[in-house]
Amino acid sequence: MDDEEPAEPSFRIRRAAQLDGDMLFTIWWWRSVEATHTFLGERDLHRLAPGVRDLNLETLDTLVLCRGDNKPIGFLTLTGAHVEALFIAPGWIGKRGGLTCGVIF
Numbered sequence: 001m002d003d004e005e006p007a008e009p010s011f012r013i014r015r016a017a018q019l020d021g022d023m024l025f026t027i028w029w030w031r032s033v034e035a036t037h038t039f040l041g042e043r044d045l046h047r048l049a050p051g052v053r054d055l056n057l058e059t060l061d062t063l064v065l066c067r068g069d070n071k072p073i074g075f076l077t078l079t080g081a082h083v084e085a086l087f088i089a090p091g092w093i094g095k096r097g098g099l100t101c102g103v104i105f
Contacts, residue, residue, distance in 0.1 A: 009097070014064050014066060015062070016058045024064070028057065031089045032090065033087075061077065061079065062078075063077075073089045073091075073092045074088035074097050
């Protein structure tokens with residue numbers, strides 16, 4: 001996944017599709033959690049990864065945040081009106097993508 005960004009990023013929101021599963025898992029687990037959950041060691045990340053992947057975000061009520069070229073850089077997962085998860089690829093944190101997800105929701 002390329003974290004390069006344009007000077008003024010533009011975002012798109014779309015529903016998750018079956019083909020998004022691996023990318024959503026990568027953004028969630030190997031990018032966001034690895035960067036922000038410093039209390040988890042490398043061994044913990046690898047041990048927990050299969051159970052996390054089995055959640056199949058693409059089958060839940062998940063909105064995918066994409067760059068202007070439609071490459072996923074984050075997602076928002078809902079249960080009814082409750083936000084279950086909001087994860088953004090580390091290179092895109094602070095670029096207003098999370099706000100974009102919140103406005104759509």
